[in-house]
Amino acid sequence: MNTMASPIQNHRRTFGSVQFLPVNLFASVMGISGLSSAWGQASKLFGTSPAIADLIGIVAIIMFIALSIGYIYKWIRYPQNVVSEFRHPIIGNFFGTITISILLLSTVIGTYSQALGQAAWIIGTATTLLLSFVFVSRLFNGNQEPGNAVPPLLIPGVATLDVAVAGGTMPFTWAHEVNLLCLAIGGIIALVFFIMIVSRLVHKEPLPVGLMPSMMIMxxxxxxxxxxxxxxxxxxxxxxxxxxxxxxxxxxxxxxKVFKKSVPFGASWWAVSFPMAALSNAALKYAMFVHSWLLITIAAVILALLSVVLIILFIRTLNMLFNGKLLKG
Structure with a gap:
């Protein structure tokens, strides 16, 4: 009996524990949702198959469901770990990746069901505004450590910009004003926090190696x-x-600065995914407006780079998961 139990126990120790599931892993959903949107734009500009965007969108939905189940279980089983993460001056900012994921997925879901897509957008908008209020209010409590002015600080507040990204075509009569409200909040917070972060990067010591990928968030x-x-x-x-x-x-x-061999791989690398996806979507949209061969080429290169980077991140993250390094304390 003991002989049979030992391999099972060893396997569990190797696989890791859900108590160590990092909240910043939700950034993967953001990146893959953004990749789906980018390939959707590419189908208009380059004539690629819309099925590519649909398939990537399904992957994003599955990942969000899996991560949500895992993190809800962590919240139920290890509530002190979740509270500790939420209160952490740096890690806490990554809770914004959950609400942004809901907003971005509302567009993906909307291709299958407008009602469900609109419901997801409303939920994402409400939770994003609430989270922004909580985190901005927290900063005004004072006695903040200047060294904590790092790129992830942008996530909760600037998340409100994503409300307008996902809700620009919402049919509700009040949607336009909500989008303007969120653009105003996200725009001003981005300006203020960006200056704070640049000041810290210029005048203080370099970021820890583990936070280097987050520089792309800027x-x-x-x-x-x-x-x-x-x-x-x-x-x-x-x-x-x-x-x-x-x-x-x-x-x-x-x-x-980010893509260096000296920066070890970890879940924090997913911080590069959504900023690159946002750039890809913006480049594709701008290229279609300008009709310049140079901008079309730039858009194509960025889309190809984004696709390669996310494939590598996805494979390496799965490798970490099955090697027991992802959920290891």
């Missing part, structure tokens, strides 16, 4: 802002072009 406000603004205003103008081009410039700068 490009997100500009590309998500571009998508949200153009969705709500129903036009691409000079202001939106400025947002796109600065985000593109910042991406090039951050690319050479």
């Amino acid at each position: 490009t997100a406000p500009f590309e998500v802002g571009f998508l949200g603004y153009t969705n709500v205003m129903q036009r691409i103008d000079g202001f939106s072009a400025i947002l796109f081009y600065f985000g593109l410039f910042l991406f090039v700068v951050m690319f050479f």
Whole structure:
């Protein structure tokens, strides 16, 4: 009997425990949802099959369900771990990845059922606004450590920009004003927090190695802002072009700082996925507007790079999971 139990116990120890399931893993859903949207745009620009976007969207839905079940179980079984993560000045910001995932998935779900897609958007909007309120209020309590002004700080507040990204075509009479509200909140928070983070990066010590991938998050406000603004205003103008081009410039700068062999792989690497997906969607949308061969080429290169990066992240994350390193304390 003991002989049979031993291998099972060893397997459980190797696989890990759900108590160590990191909340930042929800960033994978954001990235893959964004990839689905990007391939949907590519079908219009390059004539690729819409089935590619549909298949990727299904993967995103499955991943969200699996992660939600795992994290809800963690919340029930190990509530102190979840509370500790939520109160952490850096890790807590990643709870915004859950609400953003719901917003982005509302678009994916909407292709199958408008009613369910709209319901998901309403839930995502309400939870995003609530989370933004909680985290901004927390900062105003004072005595914040300047060293905690790191790129993930952008996630909860700037998440409100994604409300407009996913809700630009919502049919509700009140949706336009809600989108404007969220653009206002996300835009100003992005401006203030971006300055804080740049000041910390310039004047303080470099980020810890584990946080290096999160530097890519700094490009997100500009590309998500571009998508949200153009969705709500129903036009691409000079202001939106400025947002796109600065985000593109910042991406090039951050690319050479983030993608280094010296940065070990971990769940934190998923932080690069959604900013790159937002850039890809913005590049495709802008290229279709300008009709420039150069911008079309840039959009194609970014989409290809995004696809390769997410495939690698997906495979390596599964490898970590089955090797017991992902859910290891």
